[in-house]
Amino acid sequence: MPDDSANGAYDRLISLLDTSSVDYKLIDHAPEGTTDAVCALRGHPASEAAKCIVLRVKVDQRTTRHVLAVVPGDRRVDLDAVRTLFAALPQLSASLEPGTPTVGFSDAETAERLARAIPGTVLPFSFDPELEVVADPNVVAQPRLYFNAARLDRSLFISGADYARVAQPRVEPIAGPVPA
Template sequence: MPDHAEHDTYDHLIALLDSSHVDYRLLDHAPEGGTAAVCALRGHPASEAAKCIVLRVRTDRRTTRHVLAVVPGDRRVDLDAVRALFGARYVGFSDPETAERLAHAVPGTVLPFSFDPDLEVVADPDVVARPKLYFNAARLDRSLLISGADYERLAKPRIERIAAPARAEA
């Protein structure tokens, strides 16, 4: 994805926050996109991070939609829950090119917001319940802190139980 597109998404996010008069804080840090590593850089538990994953949801042979699943950073997306939610035949991770196109961001910088009508946002209730919610701000070197309530009000995600415990490392 061209560098200017990354900045366009960042600028769009900041304009949305400013025009909505939301309290937020920007945090600069070393470039990092991995949830655990960026949480360490920002100095907070992974449970306060928004992990954002673009999914491909096939409801039948002809119909594919894309969903931005937002779960706490210390959890994983429960693909079976998403499958049941949409009555889908198949749910899996979107290919990187499609994810970048729909999220308007490179992997590791995907926002818990959608600025594309073809990308529906579904957030776990534990995300919006957080008093502090951190996520990369469409950049690897800058993050944002916002309340879960303000996130819910601005992003207007569909709230559904889609998070599962993280798998234990082998």
């Protein structure tokens, strides 16, 4: 059984980045898990952060999928965009019962189990085959992408291109509009 502790997720992340030859920088800071507050501690705009949310997508009465939605830190996940994404999948549309998929936030216990992290430390990577990563194009386009490194007191940044290469997310527009 994999180590589901925060230290296990941190160690696995660092090992993955090292073995993938990713250039990254660690940033130690006061413990913080909210996007705006940790961005202030790290000294960058929220648009350069990866906000990671675990979603439950009920495709039909028998099929539930779990999605790690990764959006810029200054945006919200557009649940309608995620719903449309999963309604449009050819392999699923034939099995859909009347109606469309329902999308909502995963319960805390399931999110922690699948992400192997507590809220505020969820990585934009999945180490669980049941958790599909979907990243907004604005995330992978970032020259510097910041996120908590499975710990409240340590973050890191990598390029969006390296993130896309290593995490291999499905890249789809899932972020809501930029706030006014």
